[in-house]
Amino acid sequence: MSRSGIAVSFNLNGRTVQETVPAQQVLADFLIERGVAGVRVSCDQGVCGACTALVDGCPIATCAAFVFQVDGCDVVTVEGLSDSDDLHPMQRSFVDRFAMQCGYCTPGMVLTAVALLNRKPDPSPDDVRRWLAGNVCRCTGYASIVDAVLDAARRRHDLRERT
Amino acid sequence: MTTRTVGTAPVRTDALAKVAGAALYTVDITVPGMLHAAALRSPYPHARIVRVDAERARRQPGVLAVVTGADPAAQRTYGWYIKDQPILAGDKARYAGDIVSAVAAEDPATAMAAVELIDVDYEPLEPLSDVESALRGDAPALFEERPAGTTPRYGRGASGWIHPDKNVCYRFRYHTGDATVMSSCDHVFDDSFSFSAMQHYHLEPFVSLASVTDGVIDVWSSNQSPFSLRRELARLFDRDEDRVRVHVPLVGGAFGAKNGCKAEPVAILLAMQTGRPVRFCMTAAEGFLTQRQHSATLRLRTGVMADGTLIGRDCEVLLDAGAYADASPLVAEKAAYRAPGPYRWQYVDAAASCVLTTTTPAGPFRGFGAPQAAWASESQLDMIAHRLGIDPYDLRVKNLRELGEPYMPGDSAVDSDLRSGLAAVAEALHYHDRPRREALRTQGRGLGLAIGFKDSGGGSKPASARVTVDGDGHVTLRCGTVELGQGAHTALRQIAAEILGIPVDGIDYAPVDTASVPFDQGTYASSSSAVMARAVAEAAIDVRRQVRQALTHRDGKALGDRGRHEDHALPQDWRRLLAGQVFDASGHFEVTPDADAPLGEKCFFWEPGWGGAEVEVDSETGRVRVRRLVVCGDAGRMINPELCHGQESGSAIMGLAQALVEHRMYAHGALATHDPLSYRVTTFTDLPDELDLMVQEQGHGPGPFGAKGYGEGGMLVVAAAIANAVQDAVGARVTDLPLTPERVLHALDQGGSEPSAGAAG
Numbered sequence: 042m043s044r045s046g047i048a049v050s051f052n053l054n055g056r057t058v059q060e061t062v063p064a065q066q067v068l069a070d071f072l073i074e075r076g077v078a079g080v081r082v083s084c085d086q087g088v089c090g091a092c093t094a095l096v097d098g099c100p101i102a103t104c105a106a107f108v109f110q111v112d113g114c115d116v117v118t119v120e121g122l123s124d125s126d127d128l129h130p131m132q133r134s135f136v137d138r139f140a141m142q143c144g145y146c147t148p149g150m151v152l153t154a155v156a157l158l159n160r161k162p163d164p165s166p167d168d169v170r171r172w173l174a175g176n177v178c179r180c181t182g183y184a185s186i187v188d189a190v191l192d193a194a195r196r197r198h199d200l201r202e203r204t
Numbered sequence: 205m206t207t208r209t210v211g212t213a214p215v216r217t218d219a220l221a222k223v224a225g226a227a228l229y230t231v232d233i234t235v236p237g238m239l240h241a242a243a244l245r246s247p248y249p250h251a252r253i254v255r256v257d258a259e260r261a262r263r264q265p266g267v268l269a270v271v272t273g274a275d276p277a278a279q280r281t282y283g284w285y286i287k288d289q290p291i292l293a294g295d296k297a298r299y300a301g302d303i304v305s306a307v308a309a310e311d312p313a314t315a316m317a318a319v320e321l322i323d324v325d326y327e328p329l330e331p332l333s334d335v336e337s338a339l340r341g342d343a344p345a346l347f348e349e350r351p352a353g354t355t356p357r358y359g360r361g362a363s364g365w366i367h368p369d370k371n372v373c374y375r376f377r378y379h380t381g382d383a384t385v386m387s388s389c390d391h392v393f394d395d396s397f398s399f400s401a402m403q404h405y406h407l408e409p410f411v412s413l414a415s416v417t418d419g420v421i422d423v424w425s426s427n428q429s430p431f432s433l434r435r436e437l438a439r440l441f442d443r444d445e446d447r448v449r450v451h452v453p454l455v456g457g458a459f460g461a462k463n464g465c466k467a468e469p470v471a472i473l474l475a476m477q478t479g480r481p482v483r484f485c486m487t488a489a490e491g492f493l494t495q496r497q498h499s500a501t502l503r504l505r506t507g508v509m510a511d512g513t514l515i516g517r518d519c520e521v522l523l524d525a526g527a528y529a530d531a532s533p534l535v536a537e538k539a540a541y542r543a544p545g546p547y548r549w550q551y552v553d554a555a556a557s558c559v560l561t562t563t564t565p566a567g568p569f570r571g572f573g574a575p576q577a578a579w580a581s582e583s584q585l586d587m588i589a590h591r592l593g594i595d596p597y598d599l600r601v602k603n604l605r606e607l608g609e610p611y612m613p614g615d616s617a618v619d620s621d622l623r624s625g626l627a628a629v630a631e632a633l634h635y636h637d638r639p640r641r642e643a644l645r646t647q648g649r650g651l652g653l654a655i656g657f658k659d660s661g662g663g664s665k666p667a668s669a670r671v672t673v674d675g676d677g678h679v680t681l682r683c684g685t686v687e688l689g690q691g692a693h694t695a696l697r698q699i700a701a702e703i704l705g706i707p708v709d710g711i712d713y714a715p716v717d718t719a720s721v722p723f724d725q726g727t728y729a730s731s732s733s734a735v736m737a738r739a740v741a742e743a744a745i746d747v748r749r750q751v752r753q754a755l756t757h758r759d760g761k762a763l764g765d766r767g768r769h770e771d772h773a774l775p776q777d778w779r780r781l782l783a784g785q786v787f788d789a790s791g792h793f794e795v796t797p798d799a800d801a802p803l804g805e806k807c808f809f810w811e812p813g814w815g816g817a818e819v820e821v822d823s824e825t826g827r828v829r830v831r832r833l834v835v836c837g838d839a840g841r842m843i844n845p846e847l848c849h850g851q852e853s854g855s856a857i858m859g860l861a862q863a864l865v866e867h868r869m870y871a872h873g874a875l876a877t878h879d880p881l882s883y884r885v886t887t888f889t890d891l892p893d894e895l896d897l898m899v900q901e902q903g904h905g906p907g908p909f910g911a912k913g914y915g916e917g918g919m920l921v922v923a924a925a926i927a928n929a930v931q932d933a934v935g936a937r938v939t940d941l942p943l944t945p946e947r948v949l950h951a952l953d954q955g956g957s958e959p960s961a962g963a964a965g
């Protein structure tokens with residue numbers, strides 16, 4: 042294996058990252074080392090979704106991806122969801138609906154839910170359950186999260202109606 | 205009583221940070237010069253450790269220290285009543301996962317690679333994979349020498365024994381009344397149940413960061429009980445408690461698992477050896493090898509009259525404790541003491557034994573023995589009702605204890621109306637609509653009910669709090685309650701805010717640090733909103749009294765204070781009026797010992813739970829689909845309704861996990877579900893079609909404003925409610941958890957008939 046590393050260039054939350062990284066460097070580790078706290082590692086096996094980031098709009102498990110795989114991509118973590126100090130509407134709904142307890146799963150949940158609404162702006166409760174099935178939450182019993190996502194969809198819908 | 209803040213749902217004080225990825229957990233903490241630890245674990249469930257050779261690992265570049273069981277400091281032991289778990293396994297590994305050696309290195313990869321270079325010679329011994337094999341007469345003893353330990357001072361009717369038999373680390377027994385009443389019963393039903401073990405599956409792993417400077421140990425840890433941890437660490441590392449300092453930032457889920465020592469001792473040992481800070485962050489898979497729930501078998505002999513009057517109960521619980529005692533003795537106490545349920549008995553004899561096996565140590569888990577007890581007791585009640593031809597609802601109502609009636613002689617009175625919650629659940633399920641129920645049965649559907657009842661964790665649990673106001677009018681609450689996700693930091697602030705007549709965000713919650721907050725026993729057993737809340741309220745009321753005095757002094761006219769929580773007659777802008785003045789008060793709360801009370805203290809509050817389920821059973825496949833799950837509890841008074849509902853929902857779905865989804869499995873003596881990939885955890889798709897949550901506010905709680913603790917009821921009732929619903933639907937009785945399709949099919953194959961009932965007494 043080459044020790045010299047791989048040059049990568051990608052967009053992270055709106056800023057360009059250009060670095061040479063070891064071939065086997067895991068994306069989650071890379072992001073956490075650079076202070077991206079919204080990426081949280083729990084299972085480290087690609088099953089819990091706590092480490093989710095959006096790569097070109099798709100939720101992926103960063104614990105199960107290498108850095109070189111996102112070369113040329115647009116990577117968004119929860120820190121990059123909104124470009125102002127305001128919360129993204131999905132974050133707002135999570136706060137208003139108390140859709141978190143310990144909060145460890147929350148950034149991953151929010152990102153996966155954002156991706157869902159981008160695909161499917163008016164999801165049914167069942168869509169939400171199926172879409173989020175790869176994100177584990179041990180605290181909430183999930184019900185409040187489903188409510189929050191549907192609430193965010195409703196708000197987006199209302200906004201569209203008005204404009 | 206009117207309140208301004210209590211009873212409302214202001215935004216969680218940690219919500220913005222959590223949703224933005226800015227929340228700080230132990231896992232996020234780094235310090236300059238920090239080393240990383242990795243552990244070598246025994247691959248054998250039971251083995252003599254003949255030789256550990258760490259030379260190759262020590263010579264690796266980047267490796268700073270390797271500790272082994274040969275180090276006398278690593279042989280110090282910890283545990284709750286019984287101190288039997290060494291920091292590192294010494295001459296023996298007692299389960300697959302026991303830590304044999306640990307490495308500190310410059311980075312995690314070097315530490316993990318070095319672990320592979322440690323050579324260990326094991327001499328495998330006979331594994332004791334389950335309770336049955338551990339109790340066999342010719343089984344080897346897991347401990348050749350009896351470990352040190354103490355039994356607590358119990359009260360009337362209760363006793364405990366340490367290591368009463370080979371491979372039994374603790375036995376607890378509670379009895380009351382006269383056994384001869386059993387012979388006058390019309391029936392004595394003898395039924396056995398088994399309860400499977402789950403993983404806690406907290407998302408933040410077990411993680412600690414330790415540094416040792418000038419003999420003072422500083423440890424940041426994802427732990428529920430910083431002061432109890434401090435005491436244990438001070439004892440383990442032989443120093444005064446004020447030379448150990450425990451810091452706990454936000455905790456990413458605990459559910460009981462983060463009590464007592466986990467990653468801390470290894471991190472400290474390595475920090476001492478290297479003189480550098482050491483971080484030990486276990487993987488989730490290592491977490492699976494560190495702590496689990498107790499599996500159990502429960503045998504109930506219940507004496508009843510033909511009219512359904514409950515008379516007496518004998519109960520024998522066998523808990524699989526795993527390789528070390530951990531909190532098993534406490535779980536045994538609770539499982540046995542809670543086994544009668546909230547019914548009127550003339551006689552009870554309930555015992556629980558903790559059996560040592562060569563499996564992962566079992567520890568506290570949401571519900572603490574009560575889920576095991578309720579599963580058996582509430583299942584058997586339905587079985588008895590069917591056998592006697594009485595409706596299960598009526599059988600319960602006939603025998604429930606009244607509000608105000610002691611749970612057991614010498615204990616405190618039941619502080620919830622137990623019928624009202626049951627009625628609410630029955631109503632939500634249309635339980636009494638006979639024609640509808642007949643129609644449901646023709647579609648393989650049925651309804652089931654269950655009641656859960658547990659004593660609070662108020663006993664042996666002193667709590668202190670301090671409230672200060674600085675010259676700029678900043679109010680700070682200092683207490684040791686840890687934010688695990690339950691929302692305690694929000695709720696406790698609400699209580700202080702209410703009393704001081706200021707908004708919730710006008711109160712800062714000081715970082716939890718044993719050096720700067722007053723003593724608290726720990727954040728467990730849903731006790732914060734009653735026990736710690738009392739201490740917080742007392743401190744806040746004292747500050748309010750001081751503020752009034754200062755206002756009186758300033759204005760020259762007296763303001764009365766009747767010392768009541770809701771009495772908020774402070775002028776709204778008192779902080780501005782008194783700028784420059786400081787106020788400081790402490791509050792303390794502790795339940796006093798009582799030799800007459802079975803567990804040594806009267807229960808501080810009772811947490812009831814009521815559950816109901818409508819299920820549909822597919823008799824081809826045995827699959828149980830939960831169409832509707834109803835869970836209800838009594839919060840006494842809700843400090844924050846949203847937080848209460850969150851607790852209810854979380855515990856209901858954890859109960860559902862227990863009933864239908866999750867269980868640890870062993871295959872050929874090895875843990876088959878050894879990591880998140882192999883363990884089937886409950887996800888969104890497991891949610892019932894409908895989830896109906898109700899929180900009652902009966903107002904009898906002993907906490908401020910009538911609050912009780914909340915958050916475990918659902919965990920107690922869901923499994924039995926579902927099993928009872930399955931019997932109602934298709935006549936099949938499953939007595940083992942979880943209710944897998946195989947088990948349901950098997951029960952159906954038995955012709956849907958009852959397991960044989962015991963003979964008439």
Ligand code: FES
Nearest residue numbers: 083085089090104
């Ligand atoms: S930590 Fe990446 S999916 Fe669980």
Ligand code: FES
Nearest residue numbers: 142144178179180
């Ligand atoms: S809020 Fe704790 S895991 Fe989801």
